[in-house]
Each structure stands twice: as structure tokens, then as C-alpha cells.
């Protein structure tokens with residue numbers, strides 16, 4: 645039993661004790677493990693756990709430079725390397741975010757929505773509010789995106805039929821907004837693919853890795869954590885397994901861990917007051933305007949860069965939010981009339 649695991653028992657926190665036991669077990673079965681470091685707070689805890697249980701020092705750490713990163717994150721990576729005596733390999737994005745946005749389009753609202761809009765734009769869709777069969781005839785190779793546009797997907801939760809998250813109506817008045825205001829700029833979800841996913845996949849191949857570790861928590865919510873059911877996924881093709889050491893940690897468990905092990909996060913949290921790090925000013929963030937105000941104050945060059953890269957998306961989102969408010973007001977007025 646590792647010393648770190650024995651120490652973890654002192655916390656009396658089940659998520660931490662259980663997490664350490666699992667980390668020891670998963671790592672003991674891996675020969676070529678890779679650990680992704682983002683510089684964010686979850687990743688800080690993952691690194692602390694993994695470094696504590698990696699007695700053979702076989703884990704390789706890497707960080708992907710998406711081309712839109714905080715200065716504070718880069719400083720934090722230097723701090724982590726010194727603190728743990730490790731090397732964090734800096735990997736360049738296959739295509740940095742600014743290039744992706746220029747070439748393919750800007751992200752808007754969410755990954756899924758951006759993907760469907762991108763598909764429709766590729767088919768020169770005219771943003772028509774017509775029935776699905778009619779649209780399928782006009783745009784025959786665009787079925788999934790048209791099903792999203794026409795609200796063809798439903799889900800059942802507790803016996804209640806609801807609009808699925810794969811339907812446009814899940815985002816209130818988005819369809820009405822887009823019909824009235826067709827986007828005049830390219831929208832795409834490609835920056836996640838070229839700036840984040842592909843470089844990680846290439847690295848796994850290059851190192852012939854049998855295990856990839858990332859800092860995803862169930863409690864963080866959103867599509868990223870929803871795409872996993874548990875902390876470990878076995879590769880179907882005997883390739884690289886995936887392990888999420890803090891998957892079951894609540895916010896409370898995180899706090900206990902940070903205090904118990906003295907984990908220090910980056911200045912993005914401690915000085916800027918950001919709640920999350922990740923890509924600077926990503927339009928998917930529900931709190932992007934608040935984040936931009938903070939970025940403007942602490943890293944003004946990055947603020948200017950984000951404004952240039954995501955300008956159309958920010959503007960279109962702002963217009964959509966105003967449209968939502970206007971529709972809400974109108975609905976209320978017509979109910980009261």
C-alpha cells in the first residue's frame with residue numbers, strides 16, 4: 645500500500661479514500677499512462693493524487709496549448725513542475741483556436757448546436773420554418789441537423805415526454821430567432837476538435853499509451869461530464885483506457901482535499917476570481933460576459949484577442965438573449981391581455 649494512500653485514510657472523507665484506492669488499482673495495471681494537465685483546479689487535484697500514487701514515476705504529464713491560454717495558467721504550469729519535480733510536456737494544438745475560427749467558423753452557444761448549424765450552413769440552408777419531409781427533400785444529405793432544426797427528437801423522463809437536448813426548442817426561441825436573423829458568419833464546433841481532441845489522440849498514439857487520465861467531475865455538470873457514466877472507461881479496441889480520478893468528487897470533497905493536501909490553484913482563481921479556467925472567453929460559457937470583464941482587467945491583451953476571434957459569436961449571442969427577453973415580455977403581455 646502506498647504511503648499517500650495510507651495518509652489519505654486520515655482525511656476520513658469517503659470520496660478521497662475511495663478515489664485513492666481506485667487510483668492505486670488503476671495505475672498498477674498500466675504500463676504507459678498519460679495524465680492531461682489543464683492548469684485548472686480539478687486538474688490540480690488529479691495531479692496531486694496521481695503523483696502521490698505513482699511510486700514508479702511512470703506517468704507522463706502533458707498540457708495542450710490551444711493558442712488562447714491565460715498567462716496565469718502558463719505560470720501555474722511552471723509552479724507545478726517545480727512543486728512535483730516533473731516535466732509537463734507542452735503540446736501544440738493541431739490548429740490553434742484563432743486559425744480554427746477563421747477557417748471553419750466560431751463556436752456558438754454549445755458544441756451540439758454549433759455542429760448542427762455548421763452542417764446546415766455547409767448545405768446552404770436558408771433557415772426556413774418548413775416541415776421536415778419538405779426540408780429533407782430539398783437538403784437530402786443533412787438529416788440529423790434537419791431533425792434538430794425541426795424538433796424531431798423527444799426524450800421521456802419519469803414518464804413525461806420532453807423536448808430532447810437534440811432538438812432546437814430546448815433553447816427557447818432559438819429557431820424563431822434564427823429564422824428572423826439568419827447567421828451571416830460561419831459557425832462551427834471544430835476548434836474543440838483541432839485544438840483539444842486531436843492533439844491528445846496523436847499524443848496517445850505517439851506514446852502508445854494504455855491509459856489517459858483527465859480531470860472531469862460528475863458534479864461539474866454540462867455535456868463534458870454527462871458524456872461519462874463512471875470514473876473509468878475501458879477501451880473497446882484494447883487501446884487506451886480512460887480514467888477520471890476526481891469523477892465522484894463533490895465541491896465539498898474538493899475543498900477537503902485542497903485543505904488537507906495544501907493544493908494551491910492558479911492565479912486565475914486566487915487573484916482574478918474566475919470560477920473556471922479553460923479557453924479564454926469561450927462562447928460556450930454561460931458566464932462569458934462576466935469572464936470577459938475579469939479578463940479585460942487582468943489580461944487585457946487576451947481580452948482583445950478573444951474579442952477579435954469570437955466577435956461575431958458574442959454579438960449573435962447578445963442579440964439572441966435580447967430576442968429571448970423580448971419574446972418573454974410579449975408572451976406575458978398577451979397572456980395578461
Ligand code: SF4
Nearest residue numbers: 751835836839923926
Ligand atoms: S472550449 Fe470553446 S474555445 Fe476552447 S476549443 Fe472548445 S469551443 Fe473552442
